[in-house]
Amino acid sequence: MSYPNTLIFVDLMSDDPVAAGKFYAEVMGWEDDVRMDGQYCRMVPGGNFRNPDGSDSEIGNLHIGIGDVRNLRPNPDPDGVEPRALTTETRTSRLWVLVSEDDSIDRIMSAAEARGAKTLWRNHYWKEFNGFNDSFQDPWGNQIILWRKGGPDPVIPEGYTSE
Numbered sequence: 001m002s003y004p005n006t007l008i009f010v011d012l013m014s015d016d017p018v019a020a021g022k023f024y025a026e027v028m029g030w031e032d033d034v035r036m037d038g039q040y041c042r043m044v045p046g047g048n049f050r051n052p053d054g055s056d057s058e059i060g061n062l063h064i065g066i067g068d069v070r071n072l073r074p075n076p077d078p079d080g081v082e083p084r085a086l087t088t089e090t091r092t093s094r095l096w097v098l099v100s101e102d103d104s105i106d107r108i109m110s111a112a113e114a115r116g117a118k119t120l121w122r123n124h125y126w127k128e129f130n131g132f133n134d135s136f137q138d139p140w141g142n143q144i145i146l147w148r149k150g151g152p153d154p155v156i157p158e159g160y161t162s163e
Helices: 017-028 105-114
Strands: 009-014 031-035 040-044 048-050 056-060 063-068 094-098 118-126 131-137 143-149
Touching (some): 009 017, 017 031, 017 040, 017 063, 017 105, 105 118, 105 131
Parallel strands (some): 094 143
Antiparallel strands (some): 040 063, 048 056, 118 131, 131 143
16 A cells, blocks of 8 residues: 555534534534534534645645434444444543634633533643643533644643643
Protein backbone atom coordinates (compact mmCIF):
# COMPACT_ATOMS: atom_id res chain seq x y z
CA MET A 1 0.00 0.00 0.00
CA SER A 2 1.61 3.27 -1.09
CA TYR A 3 -1.03 5.62 0.36
CA PRO A 4 -2.90 5.13 3.64
CA ASN A 5 -6.63 4.68 3.92
CA THR A 6 -8.18 8.05 4.78
CA LEU A 7 -10.66 8.89 7.49
CA ILE A 8 -13.48 10.88 5.89
CA PHE A 9 -16.36 10.94 8.35
CA VAL A 10 -17.28 10.13 11.96
CA ASP A 11 -20.81 9.53 13.22
CA LEU A 12 -22.15 10.36 16.66
CA MET A 13 -25.25 8.52 17.86
CA SER A 14 -28.58 10.05 18.78
CA ASP A 15 -32.22 9.08 19.02
CA ASP A 16 -33.07 12.56 17.69
CA PRO A 17 -30.56 13.71 15.03
CA VAL A 18 -32.38 17.01 14.47
CA ALA A 19 -32.18 17.95 18.17
CA ALA A 20 -28.55 16.80 18.34
CA GLY A 21 -27.72 18.87 15.26
CA LYS A 22 -29.31 21.92 16.86
CA PHE A 23 -27.35 21.25 20.09
CA TYR A 24 -24.01 21.25 18.23
CA ALA A 25 -24.96 24.25 16.10
CA GLU A 26 -25.67 26.24 19.27
CA VAL A 27 -22.78 24.90 21.37
CA MET A 28 -19.99 24.70 18.76
CA GLY A 29 -21.24 27.04 16.05
CA TRP A 30 -21.29 24.26 13.46
CA GLU A 31 -23.69 24.24 10.53
CA ASP A 32 -26.30 21.52 10.91
CA ASP A 33 -27.45 20.03 7.63
CA VAL A 34 -30.54 17.89 8.29
CA ARG A 35 -30.89 15.04 5.80
CA MET A 36 -33.29 12.20 5.03
CA ASP A 37 -36.32 13.84 6.69
CA GLY A 38 -34.47 14.15 10.01
CA GLN A 39 -33.08 10.62 10.14
CA TYR A 40 -29.54 11.94 9.73
CA CYS A 41 -27.79 15.23 10.36
CA ARG A 42 -24.48 16.20 8.78
CA MET A 43 -22.50 18.67 10.87
CA VAL A 44 -20.21 20.99 8.94
CA PRO A 45 -17.58 22.49 11.24
CA GLY A 46 -16.46 24.79 8.43
CA GLY A 47 -13.15 26.40 7.71
CA ASN A 48 -9.89 24.70 6.81
CA PHE A 49 -7.07 23.15 8.76
CA ARG A 50 -4.36 25.70 9.53
CA ASN A 51 -0.81 25.76 8.20
CA PRO A 52 2.01 26.17 10.75
CA ASP A 53 2.09 29.91 9.96
CA GLY A 54 -1.62 30.25 10.89
CA SER A 55 -2.93 30.65 7.35
CA ASP A 56 -5.64 28.36 5.96
CA SER A 57 -4.43 25.22 4.23
CA GLU A 58 -6.20 23.66 1.25
CA ILE A 59 -7.58 20.92 3.51
CA GLY A 60 -11.15 21.45 4.62
CA ASN A 61 -12.18 20.41 8.13
CA LEU A 62 -13.77 16.99 8.48
CA HIS A 63 -17.54 16.60 8.66
CA ILE A 64 -19.40 14.81 11.43
CA GLY A 65 -22.61 12.86 11.07
CA ILE A 66 -25.32 12.31 13.65
CA GLY A 67 -27.11 9.05 13.04
CA ASP A 68 -30.43 7.81 14.39
CA VAL A 69 -29.71 4.70 16.50
CA ARG A 70 -33.12 3.27 15.65
CA ASN A 71 -32.09 2.76 12.01
CA LEU A 72 -28.52 3.75 11.16
CA ARG A 73 -27.98 4.39 7.49
CA PRO A 74 -26.44 3.29 5.20
CA ASN A 75 -27.29 -0.38 5.63
CA PRO A 76 -28.44 -2.91 3.02
CA ASP A 77 -31.31 -3.92 5.33
CA PRO A 78 -33.98 -1.17 5.10
CA ASP A 79 -34.93 -1.87 8.73
CA GLY A 80 -31.34 -1.52 9.98
CA VAL A 81 -29.81 -3.75 12.63
CA GLU A 82 -29.55 -4.03 16.42
CA PRO A 83 -28.68 -2.44 18.78
CA ARG A 84 -31.20 0.41 18.46
CA ALA A 85 -30.77 2.11 21.81
CA LEU A 86 -28.47 4.78 23.16
CA THR A 87 -26.29 4.18 26.16
CA THR A 88 -25.13 6.81 28.61
CA GLU A 89 -23.87 4.34 31.21
CA THR A 90 -21.05 2.66 29.24
CA ARG A 91 -18.20 3.90 27.05
CA THR A 92 -19.37 5.57 23.87
CA SER A 93 -17.81 7.60 21.07
CA ARG A 94 -15.23 10.22 22.02
CA LEU A 95 -14.83 13.22 19.75
CA TRP A 96 -11.83 15.54 20.19
CA VAL A 97 -12.37 19.20 19.25
CA LEU A 98 -9.56 21.73 18.94
CA VAL A 99 -11.09 24.92 20.33
CA SER A 100 -10.68 27.99 18.14
CA GLU A 101 -8.52 30.80 19.47
CA ASP A 102 -11.52 33.14 19.19
CA ASP A 103 -13.75 30.92 21.36
CA SER A 104 -13.40 29.72 24.94
CA ILE A 105 -13.71 26.47 26.84
CA ASP A 106 -15.85 28.22 29.46
CA ARG A 107 -18.35 29.43 26.85
CA ILE A 108 -18.61 26.01 25.23
CA MET A 109 -18.96 24.15 28.53
CA SER A 110 -21.62 26.60 29.76
CA ALA A 111 -23.55 26.36 26.50
CA ALA A 112 -23.37 22.55 26.56
CA GLU A 113 -24.47 22.33 30.21
CA ALA A 114 -27.37 24.74 29.58
CA ARG A 115 -28.59 22.35 26.86
CA GLY A 116 -28.43 19.20 28.97
CA ALA A 117 -24.79 18.07 28.74
CA LYS A 118 -23.02 16.58 31.75
CA THR A 119 -19.55 17.85 32.71
CA LEU A 120 -17.08 14.98 32.93
CA TRP A 121 -14.03 17.03 33.90
CA ARG A 122 -12.58 20.52 33.84
CA ASN A 123 -9.07 21.96 33.75
CA HIS A 124 -6.79 19.02 32.97
CA TYR A 125 -3.37 18.87 31.28
CA TRP A 126 -2.18 15.76 29.40
CA LYS A 127 1.59 15.78 28.95
CA GLU A 128 1.58 12.85 26.47
CA PHE A 129 0.09 15.10 23.77
CA ASN A 130 0.88 18.46 25.39
CA GLY A 131 -2.65 19.72 25.69
CA PHE A 132 -5.14 21.28 28.09
CA ASN A 133 -8.56 19.70 28.04
CA ASP A 134 -12.09 19.69 29.43
CA SER A 135 -14.83 17.19 28.66
CA PHE A 136 -18.59 16.78 28.60
CA GLN A 137 -21.10 14.08 27.72
CA ASP A 138 -23.83 15.28 25.38
CA PRO A 139 -27.49 14.42 26.11
CA TRP A 140 -27.16 11.36 23.82
CA GLY A 141 -24.17 9.84 25.62
CA ASN A 142 -21.33 10.93 23.28
CA GLN A 143 -18.19 12.25 24.98
CA ILE A 144 -16.65 15.48 23.71
CA ILE A 145 -13.11 16.46 24.69
CA LEU A 146 -12.31 20.14 24.19
CA TRP A 147 -8.60 20.60 23.44
CA ARG A 148 -6.13 23.47 23.56
CA LYS A 149 -2.49 23.06 22.56
CA GLY A 150 0.04 23.42 25.35
CA GLY A 151 2.69 25.14 23.23
CA PRO A 152 6.48 24.79 23.41
CA ASP A 153 6.79 25.46 27.17
CA PRO A 154 3.39 24.89 28.76
CA VAL A 155 2.60 26.41 32.13
CA ILE A 156 0.04 24.38 34.02
CA PRO A 157 -2.24 26.80 35.86
CA GLU A 158 -2.83 26.34 39.57
CA GLY A 159 -5.81 24.12 40.24
CA TYR A 160 -5.38 22.01 37.08
CA THR A 161 -4.93 18.27 37.29
CA SER A 162 -2.25 16.72 35.11
CA GLU A 163 -0.84 13.43 33.95
